Amino acid sequence: MIAYESLQQVNKEFMDEYTTAFQEVLHGGWYILGKQVGQFEQSFANYCGVQHCIGVASGLDALVLSLRYFGFKPGDEVIVPANTYIASILAVMQVGLKPVLVEPDIHTYNIDPKKIESAITTRTKAILVVHLYGKMCDMDPILQLATQYDLKIVEDCAQAHGADYKGGKAGSFGDFGAFSFYPTKNLGALGDAGAITCQGDELNSSIRTLRNYGSSAKYVFDEVGYNSRLDEVQAAFLSVKLKYLDKITAHKQKLAGIYLRELKSDFIRPTVQTGFEDVYHIFAVRHPERDRLKKYLLEHGIGTEIHYPIAPHQQKAMQGILSGVGYPISEEIHRTILSLPISYGHTEADITKVVEVMNKFS
Numbered sequence: 045m046i047a048y049e050s051l052q053q054v055n056k057e058f059m060d061e062y063t064t065a066f067q068e069v070l071h072g073g074w075y076i077l078g079k080q081v082g083q084f085e086q087s088f089a090n091y092c093g094v095q096h097c098i099g100v101a102s103g104l105d106a107l108v109l110s111l112r113y114f115g116f117k118p119g120d121e122v123i124v125p126a127n128t129y130i131a132s133i134l135a136v137m138q139v140g141l142k143p144v145l146v147e148p149d150i151h152t153y154n155i156d157p158k159k160i161e162s163a164i165t166t167r168t169k170a171i172l173v174v175h176l177y178g179k180m181c182d183m184d185p186i187l188q189l190a191t192q193y194d195l196k197i198v199e200d201c202a203q204a205h206g207a208d209y210k211g212g213k214a215g216s217f218g219d220f221g222a223f224s225f226y227p228t229k230n231l232g233a234l235g236d237a238g239a240i241t242c243q244g245d246e247l248n249s250s251i252r253t254l255r256n257y258g259s260s261a262k263y264v265f266d267e268v269g270y271n272s273r274l275d276e277v278q279a280a281f282l283s284v285k286l287k288y289l290d291k292i293t294a295h296k297q298k299l300a301g302i303y304l305r306e307l308k309s310d311f312i313r314p315t316v317q318t319g320f321e322d323v324y325h326i327f328a329v330r331h332p333e334r335d336r337l338k339k340y341l342l343e344h345g346i347g348t349e350i351h352y353p354i355a356p357h358q359q360k361a362m363q364g365i366l367s368g369v370g371y372p373i374s375e376e377i378h379r380t381i382l383s384l385p386i387s388y389g390h391t392e393a394d395i396t397k398v399v400e401v402m403n404k405f406s
Contacts, residue, residue, distance in 0.1 A: 045216050045345045045346075045347070046345060046385055046388075046390070046394050046397060046398060047347045047385070048347035048348055048349050048385050049228060049347075049385065049387040049389065050234075050387070050389050051227055051228065051389075052078055052389075053256075053303060053387070053389030054232075054388045054389040055234070056285055057288070058285060058288065059261070059295055061205040061284045062234070062281055062284055064316065065080075065149055065280035065281060065283070065284050066277060066280065066281075067178075068080075068153060068216050068280065069276045069277050069280050072124055072276075073315045074276065075208070075275065075276050075277075076273060076275065076276065077229075077256070077273055078275075079282065080276040080279040080280040080283065081273075081275075081279040082251050082280040083098045083279070083283055083304035084097075084099060084280075084283045084286070085098065085099050085218065085239070085279075085281050086273070087286055088239060088241075088282075088286060089241060090215070091206070091213070091286065091289070092102055092213045092215045092216055092221065092245060093212065093213050093216045094215060094221070094241045094242065095147075095242070095244065095248070096241065096242050096243070096244075096247070096248035096249065097157070097239050097241050097244045098239060098240045098241075098242075098243075098251045098252055098255060098274045099238070099239050099241070099273065099279060100237075100238045100239060100240060100255050100274055101236060101237070101271075101272040101273060101274065101275075102136055102141065102224065102226075102236045102237065102238045102272070103131060103200075103202045103222060103223060103224020103225070104134065104224075104238070105137075105225065105238055105255075105270065106220075106222035106224070106238040106239060106240045107132065107135030107172070107198065107200060107222045107271040108135045108139060108225060108270075109137050109240060109242055109254050109270065110198045110219075110220035110251075111135060111136065111139045111141065111170070111172075111198060112139050112254060113220070113229050113247065113250055113251060113254065114170065114196055114219075115118060115135060116139070116140075116141055116169045116170070117294075118140040118141070119140070119141070119142055119167065120141050120142065120167050120168075120169045121141065121142045121143075121144045121167045121168045121370055122136045122142070122143055122144065122166060122168075122169065122170045122171070122172050122176070123144050123146050123163055123164070123167060123168060123171045123172065123242075123277075124136060124143045124144065124145060124146070124155075124172045125145070125147075125148050125154065125155035125173075125174050125176070126145035126146060126147050126148060126352025126355065126356065126357065126371040126373075126374040127145060127147075127148045127176070127352075127355060127356070127371075127373075127377050127378065128174045128176065128200070128280050128356065129202070129351075129352060129375040130176075130242050130301060130356055130359065130361075130362075130404065131202070131224075132172055132174050132200050132402075133356055133362070133366070134171075135367070136172065136223075138172060139385075139389040141169075142162050143365075143366065144165075144168070145161055145356070145357060145371060145374075146159050147159050147368060147371055147372075147373045147374055148176075148373060148377065149376060150373050150376070150377070151177070151315045152179060152181075152182075152315050152317075153176050153177060153240035153318070153328070153377060153381075154173075154174065154175065154176055154179060154180075154181040154182070155171075155173055155174065156373075157181075157182050157185040157186050157189070157406055158185075160186065160189055161189060162197075163404060164193055168193065168195060169195065170195055170196040170197065170198060171186060171189070171190060171195055171196075171197055171198075171257065172198045172200060173186060173197065173198070173199050173200065173218070174202075174204060175199065175200065175201055175202075175203060175214050175342060176205055176294065177201050177203055177314070177322075177324070177325060177326040177327075177328055177351070178204055178207055178230070178296075178322050178323040178324045178325035178326060179207065179314070179315075179320060179322045180204060180207045180208065180209040180214055180320060180351060181203070181209075182209075183209050183210075183212075183217045183369075184210075186359060186399070187217065187308065189213050194223055196218075196219050197217065197219055198218050198219060198220050198221075198222060198261070199214060199215055199217060199218040199220070199221040199222065200222055200312040200332075201214040201215045201221045201222060201223045201224070202222070202223060202224035202229070202243075203224075203229065203325040203326065204323060204325065205223065205229060205230045205269050205323065205325075206229040206230065206231075206290065206293050206323050207320075207321060207322060207323045208320070208321035209319065209320055209321075210319045215241040216241065216243075217245070218321055219242065220240050220241065220242050220251075221234040221240065221241035222238070222239075222242070222244070223238055223239045224237075224238050224240070225237035225238060225239070225278070225282055228232070228325055229325060229330065230292055230293060230325050230388075231285055231286060231287065231292075232281065233281050233282050233285075234278065234281050235278055237274050237275075237278040237279075237282065238274070238286075239274065239382070245317045252268060253266060253267065253269060254267070254269045254272075255269065255270060255271075255272045255273055256269060256273060257270070257271060259271045259294070260272075265334040270319075276399050292325045292388045293324075293389055296316075296322070296323065296324040296325075296387075297315065297322075297324060297387065298328075299324070299386050299392065299395045300314070300322070300324045300327055300386060302392060302395045302396060302399060303327055303329075303384065303386075303395065303399065304398045306396075306403075307329070307399055307402060308402075308403045310330055310331065310405070311329040311330070311355075312329060312330040312380075312404065313329055314327065314328060314329075314333070315340060323384055326351055326380065326383045327383065327384045327386040327388070328351060328381050328383050328384075329381075329384060330377070330380040330381055330382070331380055331382065332380060334350075334379065334380045334381065334382050336380060337405055338350070338382055340405055341398075341401065341405075344401045346385065346398055346401060347385065348355070348382055348385070349380065350383065351383050352379060352381075354378060355371060355374045355378045356373050356374075357374075357377075358378075384398060385398060
């Protein structure tokens with residue numbers, strides 16, 4: 045059986061270093077906002093090419109705190125891609141703002157810059173871009189629109205650790221970059237964890253205050269904040285894995301290369317573009333008979349996933365909340381998308397086997 049992903053296999057190489065890191069935290073006697081968090085924050089900021097990184101409890105919290113910082117008024121609008129994971133939309137709602145969906149590009153699966161301007165109103169305050177599947181959005185036209193209309197930019201980088209656009213890494217383009225370190229990510233912790241990247245000391249200090257109950261000094265509370273702190277154990281694990289992130293990315297890119305070269309044209313493969321370095325958190329293909337293909341692969345011992353089977357505007361929880369005249373491109377993606385095995389724990393032989401089986405599908 046070629047599983048879609050085995051986290052045990054993915055993390056096998058790092059286990060000895062994880063054990064050492066855990067022992068250091070365990071015996072160090074400092075478990076919240078200590079040196080492990082500080083070290084990881086500095087290392088990840090350097091990796092992303094930004095001044096600051098603030099560790100938080102999850103990727104959702106990273107989005108919520110980023111949006112909360114701006115102090116938008118209830119009902120102000122934030123533009124969000126129509127095919128994103130639900131967390132992007134929940135973050136907007138949890139800050140009392142209105143998510144406005146914009147269709148993705150059918151080729152890249154990221155928000156279509158050409159469709160953003162028509163969604164901007166007098167209430168629009170920000171664009172939340174999502175670098176889906178490990179491919180960055182086309183940032184130049186989005187940044188131009190943000191300047192033209194005086195909009196803030198938050199990058200949802202949950203699937204794009206290390207992804208590059210024209211020489212800049214994910215999390216270095218917007219006012220904030222919001223990262224998830226959920227265990228399945230290319231840079232995954234062994235539990236929930238997240239971080240926010242930013243430039244500028246004022247943004248950094250404000251987010252640090254917000255994540256810690258609104259406190260900038262012990263028992264002194266400047267504003268109503270949150271309890272959202274990256275813990276020492278997860279920070280220690282992340283510092284171990286960060287050293288290997290480029291190696292992990294290179295391995296996944298090599299596996300992606302096999303798919304891109306050898307899968308027959310029946311399967312719509314990810315778009316490769318000049319100026320983009322994709323990190324393939326997910327390798328998603330599309331096929332009009334996706335469900336039958338998924339069943340066929342499972343019958344042949346190959347596990348797959350669907351990211352994601354239901355469009356956000358079709359979710360029960362979003363009924364009466366997300367408005368619009370319809371999102372046919374998003375619906376087409378959700379109806380046909382299938383994620384293939386491409387983890388750090390897979391071998392080239394695994395992927396070659398997947399290709400052989402897929403190419404016999406008819």
